[in-house]
Each structure stands twice: as C-alpha cells, then as structure tokens.
Amino acid sequence: MLYGGEYFGEYVYRQPATTAEVLNLVTAAQEDPYRGYAGDGDSRWTPEAVRDWWRDRGRVTEYLESLLPRWSSSDRPDEREAAEGLRDFAAYITEGLGGDLRQYLFRLEEGCYRKNSGPLPELR
Template sequence: MVGEPHPLWRGDRVGSDWSRPAPDGWEQRDWRNVPGPFYTANTDNCLTGRQCAPDHVMYEDEYCSEFVYRQPRTAAEVHALTCAADCEPFRAYGGDGDAHWTPELVRDWWRDRVRVREWAVTLDRKWSVSEREYEREAASGARDYVAHIDHGLADYLRGYAFWLAEGRPAGPGETLPELGA
C-alpha cells in the first residue's frame, strides 16, 4: 500500500510500511483489538482513525485512543486501515500480529469477548447521547463492534486460527478449529 493515494491528504500517498511492529510493542496493544495482523498500542487521541477506516477503527472511552475492532479482508480495507495508521501521529499501529497471535490466544480472546462486548454496549449508551459530535459518530462504531461480535466475528476467528495453525487459508470442506464457549 506504500505509495497509494491517501484519502484524507490530497496529493499525498501512504508513506509507511505497516507490516512492522507497533513502536510500543505487541505487549502494549489495546485489549480491545480484534485478533489479526493489525493492532494498536498507545495511540494518540486526535480522532483521525475513523475518518479513514470507520469500519475497522474504534476509540476507547478514556483517552479516545484508537484500536482495530474489525480486521480488513480486502485490499481496499487494508488500504483504509493503513491510511488510518498513517494519520496517527505516534505511528502506534502494528501489522505483525500474525507473528504473535496463536490459535490458543485467539481462543482466549474469544472467551473474554463478553468483557469487550459489555464495554462497547456501555460506550454506545454513553456516547450516543453526547453533546460532542465525534462521540455520537463513534457510538455507531461501538454498535458496529457489538454487531460484529454477535454476527461474523466467530467465523472470522475460526478461519484466522486455521491460518495461524496451518500457514494458509482453509480450503473448501476443511474443518475450522472450534473457539470454545
């Protein structure tokens, strides 16, 4: 995606290779990041991520730091997310999640999804009635995150766990790993 047009900066291009680790490292990633190659660790609070990738980036409620709530699945979605990463002044996005996630860590994250879901529901209730426009807009992201957890995320995570275990996508008819309760 390096060199592709940047959607927010007229005339500018995506300037960084986002396959590298986040500067603060994997260990500092936000707990709300959905398992996958992209994640954030200690981002700024400039509220730029959703301008580029509203279907992938959400803000946490204390400092409005960014995190990845839906992993990209197409080249266009990767482009949108890398644009969000390019806008983030701390450059605190990482794209090396595949080197860290394991099928067991994915299952652990899934088992803890109730915590993430409850956080997003609470945030939606609070921000959907806010006087601040950016909070009202971000509340829609919280609703999208809950919908993603409830519909579709389990299938994605099962496919991702297969990818991590086998180093390739599952073929037709192949059994995907279970996530557990």
C-alpha cells in the first residue's frame, strides 16, 4: 500500500503476492472508516484504459520521484515508512507491472485467467 491522491489516502499499487500480504490488505480494508477499499476494478478498467495508463506511466514515476527526497528525510515516521512504498512501487513499475498488466488484460478480454502458457495481449 502507498499513500497519495487528492485526500492523501491509502491505495493498493499491486495485488498481494503472499498470504501475509493478503491478510494485511484484508485487515486494512476492515479497519478503513471511509470504505475506500473496493473490489470494483473490473467495472472501472477496460483493456483500452489499461493500455492508456501504461503508456502514461511516466507521470506516475515522476510523481513518485518528486515525493521520495522529502519523505525519505522527513521527521515523520509515517512519511519515512511511506518512502519505502514509493521505492517499491517505482521498482514494480519497472520490473513487474508490465507482465501483471498483460495477465490482467487477458482476463479482461477473455473473462478468465490464462490456463496455459500461450501468448498474452500486448500493452502497446
């Protein structure tokens, strides 16, 4: 999870990959007084919207890079902790997000996750 946006709320920048991460996400959602966690991504994301976001991902990395110096050296422990999330998110955009988005595109386009090792849609 990371913090940001207009109201400086939490957001999930990647799907949980371990049991512990799933439990942390469920706990955060249960404790969120504003009900900001939702499982409605499929009703908001289309293949075109995913590809548009990917093409414009430089805006996100610029935003993360602009926050990192201030949060890394902040006197506030929560901002220093969030700086770690900034680094993780930036690394994920570079190293793993493209593959995950291609799998998500397959699910959006085909209605299920890929069951074999066939080709995945391109992000273009």
